[in-house]
Amino acid sequence: MDLKLVYALILTIMPVTELRVGLPLAIIYAMEHNIPIMLIFSLVILLNILIIFGIFYFLDHLHNVFMNFKFYKRIFDRHIKRFQKKVDVFERKYKSGGFFALVLFVAVPLPGTGAWTGCLASWLLGLDRKKSILAIALGVFIAGILILLGTISFINLFF
Numbered sequence: 001m002d003l004k005l006v007y008a009l010i011l012t013i014m015p016v017t018e019l020r021v022g023l024p025l026a027i028i029y030a031m032e033h034n035i036p037i038m039l040i041f042s043l044v045i046l047l048n049i050l051i052i053f054g055i056f057y058f059l060d061h062l063h064n065v066f067m068n069f070k071f072y073k074r075i076f077d078r079h080i081k082r083f084q085k086k087v088d089v090f091e092r093k094y095k096s097g098g099f100f101a102l103v104l105f106v107a108v109p110l111p112g113t114g115a116w117t118g119c120l121a122s123w124l125l126g127l128d129r130k131k132s133i134l135a136i137a138l139g140v141f142i143a144g145i146l147i148l149l150g151t152i153s154f155i156n157l158f159f
Contacts (some may be wrong), residue, residue, distance in 0.1 A: 005029050012044050013051045018114035019044050019144055024151040031155070041148055048115055048140045052133055055119040084124065098127060099135050106139025109146045115139075 008029055012022025023044045030040040066072040106118040115136050122132035 002029070002033070009044070009047060013047050015116040016111055018111075018116065019048050019140065020109055020111060020114065020147060023144060023147045027148065027151045028155070037148075037152070041144065045141055045144045048144070049137045052115050052119055052136050052140075055116060056123065056129065056133070059119065059123045080124075083120065098125075099131055102127070102132060102135040103139045103142070106136050107142035107146070109143045109150070114143065 005026065008022045008025035010022075011017040011025060012019045014022075023041070026040045026044050027037055029035070030037050063076075067076070102118055102122065105113055105121070106115060118136040118139060119132070121127075122129075122136070
C-alpha cells in the first residue's frame with residue numbers, strides 16, 4: 001500500500017478531517033493508480049463507520065480513566081463546555097426527530113459535523129446507542145456520497 005493512500009485513510013478517521021478530507025485524497029489516489037473508485041469509497045466509508053465503535057468505546061470506558069489526568073481533564077472541560085451549549089441548542093430544536101436530526105447533522109459535509117461530533121453529541125445527550133450508531137453510520141454514508149459526487153465533479157470540471 002502506497003504512503004499516499006495510508007495518509008488519506010488516516011485522515012479519514014481523524015476527528016477534524018474525517019472523510020471530508022480523506023475521501024477526496026483517496027479518490028485522487030485511486031484515479032492516479034487506476035484503482036476502482038468504488039473500492040476506495042467503500043474502504044473509506046467502512047473505516048468511518050468502524051471508528052464510531054472506537055469513539056463510543058473511548059467515551060464509555062477510557063474517558064473516565066483519562067479524566068484522572070489534569071492535562072486531559074483541563075482540555076476536555078474547556079472544549080466540552082463550548083460543545084455542550086451547541087448540543088443543548090441541538091436538543092431543544094430536534095428533540096422529537098432525534099434520529100433524523102443526527103443523520104442530517106453527520107451527513108452535512110462540513111468540518112465538525114461528522115462521526116466524531118455525532119458520537120459525542122449522542123453520548124452527551126444519552127441517546128439510544130443502537131439508534132445513534134445507525135444514524136451516524138447513515139449520516140457518514142450520505143456525506144460520503146455527497147463528497148464522492150463533489151470530488152468527481154470537481155475533477156471532471158477542472159482537469
